[in-house]
Amino acid sequence: MEYWSFSNGFGLDNLIRKSGKLPRPGPRDVLLEMQAASLNYRDLVVMRAQHGKMVQPPLIPLSDGVGVVIETGKDVTGFKIGDRVCPTFYQHWQGGPPPADLEVGRLGGPLDGVLASHCVYPASTLVRVPDHLSDEEAATLPCAGVTAWSALSEPAPVRPGETVLILGTGGVALMALSLAKASGARAIVTTSGPSKAEKVRELGADIVIDRSAEENWAQTVRKATGGIGCDRVLELGGAQTLGASTKAVRTGGTIVLIGNVTGNNAELFLPLVLTRRLTLHSVSCGSRAAFEAMNRALEQHCIRPVISEIIPFETAPAAFTALETHKGVGNICISSFPGSGR
Known part of the structure; x- marks a missing residue:
């Protein structure tokens, strides 16, 4: 497993590429081989150590990403090898009103994020992505996409x-x-x-x-x-x-x-x-139910997110710099993850 982590503190100088053991899924978990990730302004706030005391290093950054299922736990139903899915931004918000402890369930701080070659998530936090989207387009959905959907729904x-x-x-x-x-x-x-x-x-x-x-x-x-x-x-x-x-x-x-x-x-x-x-x-992103509702709309209207720039996994810190100096329109994505064969 290859990943980027804020290891000794925040700031780009502390965003270090590391290697580790391949994570193993539990009975109700799914192992993903990540394909692409996307940045949000929130990721700059995390990098600058401005996201509050709850978000601390060591931390794998980024909340938005897409992966392919390569292994499922013995009790998992509804997902199979090869499915392309996104983990939800809030790992503990399935639907309805937000939970009282909303902040503790966020990917990319305080929970480790998606800037890794392999990630394990509970099956209950995963959402299939529309087939018409590229990996980079699908990677923008968990936070940026669902936030836009919620802003027009609430x-x-x-x-x-x-x-x-x-x-x-x-x-x-x-x-x-x-x-x-x-x-x-x-x-x-x-x-x-x-x-x-x-x-x-x-x-x-x-x-x-x-x-x-x-x-x-x-x-x-x-x-x-x-x-x-x-x-x-x-x-x-x-x-x-x-x-x-x-x-x-x-x-x-x-x-x-x-x-x-x-x-x-x-x-x-x-x-x-x-x-x-x-x-x-x-509005602060949304639930898993909102994510699924948005995907139905994307499929019905064949909507595609706008990608401004794609940066390879090997030079992932450059994506943060690109977002800070962003002069284009749309999302900045990271692709070419280690092991991704798509």
Whole structure:
């Protein structure tokens, strides 16, 4: 078994490639030969030792990955050798409301993640992936994909004809764009430059707002919606964008809080939230049941995640650097895992 681990601390200097014994599955477990992995902004937070006291080295990073079943425990049913599956982000959230100890079940911190040639998981935490996806595309689903699905499903599902505002062009944002369009919604996407704007138009966005050219993008959203505002905002920015999101959404609308890439501490003008009856709803990935529901939608509409860059397992630390300096659109993936023959 080959794997990367933050061994003596966090930071890229401490991300070391190691070898170990092949893990063995227990009676209800499945052994996977990993094929690909994908990075999320959260993985940078872990690398920077900013994810709280619960996440400590030694730690195998990354939560999003796909593998092939190569061995099953004697009590496992429903999976067979050769099945291509993803482990769920939350290893203990099957469905319904989140468990009270939600944080303890996350892959990639505090639990070891998927940046390894072989991994063992309980069969109850695995989800088959759609056949039309490549390994790299499938690897983006556990966190980025399910987060986008949850953001469009909670607190109520998006409806045809509604207008959804999506901030950014990362993996969550672009999956949300595809899912929103498949749901019959109108999609407005903000981005940070003309080249990204053109790519997002090609992906089907109804309106693209280049923030580098339009500083007051909330006003642009209101103009595009006849002065009413959008029905739902997928708030991926954080502290520096939340205020504008409250101005862009309609009275009675919903702001789905997902990311905090621009900061953790936000100031809100509360009268705007209170008098316009806005709903602030946070999303943190989702359950195994949500993952399976999303996969049905991906299959029905033949939706494919957007891949920006693929980096080989041998140079996995370069993927973290690529994410920190990301200038493209979509997901950054790691492929060519040791032993993967696909």
